Amino acid sequence: MTLKSAPFGTDPIFICGPTASGKSSLALEMARALDGEIVNADAFQLYHGLEILTASPSADEIALLPHHLFGVLDPGEKMDAGRYLRMAKPVIGEIQNRGRTPVVVGGSGLYLKFLTHGPAPLPEGDPALRAGMQSRPLEDLVAQLRDLDPVEASRVSLQNRRYVERALEICLLTGEKASDLRDRWESKTRETESKLRGIVIRRDRADLHARIAARTKAMLDGGAIDEVAALADVAATCEKAIGFREIRSFLTGETALADCEEKINAATRQYAKRQETWFRREKWLEPRFLQPLDHS
């Protein structure tokens, strides 16, 4: 709690870190100390029906303090970072109007980045356009991108179909070069970081992996399987949640429970590593090292 809080008033404070690092408890602690309210910045805790699988805060925890943006979407509802920003901004504003401090907690780096750095002046995704691109071979898309915006084509990883599609989508929707639009925005974004405050939790790998394993076990024992069974048909969006496919394949008998558990663990570890890589680049975040003994 050594955070420089005074100059910031009711400016939000961000609590980030890899999955299973203990963000929720730290957020609770911070919110209590700063007279705050908690705002979710986790892409999947936004949905209801996935509380166990996504390790959402428990009812007991939610009862302690106001929690916002947890379980507000129907499973299967489409979401993206821009829409998240539009939802979160007013919520954060209202908390501040009440004279309280928003404590934004979550591990979805892209969503957080929209909140902290704002949206780039780029068009949102166009489902029809994307559907059309999906049926075309990647080389075809790459060729078109090279033609419309060679600079962007040289920057984007051309093996990454998603990124190629997105770059092309921007060009087609705006009639401008995606690279130009991005450059304009990135040159403006630098100054904002001095006004941000936040914490990124760090833990030793072995510690984090142990916590992940314990949490996976608790999820499987604690109802995640029933949760997935109940959602088995809905799904398009939830399918991407770690554990969803693994549990579903257990439910159909393709995978033994022990294998299912190990696969979830592995996927979660890999996700945690991607998160560490992401947050390491956010230099404005103040690292906080937690040890196994803190186990919070």
Next chain:
RNA sequence: GGCUCGAUAGCUCAGUUGGUAGAGCAGCGGAUUGAAAAUCCGCGUGUCGCUGGUUCGAUCCCGGCUCGAGCCA
């Protein structure tokens, strides 16, 4: 007890007609502003079970041993 097969990367296995070995998964590192718990990129030295022998040279061939699986008693 006898016979057969196996023993190679953390795991599952491939391979070397004798010139010290490579895939998948795991792991590690990275990218990432509207699908992000997504998507994508890069990284492979390990007493080739141990021990003798043959050979210029053995992980590979031969003997013994250890462990595991199976079959016969």
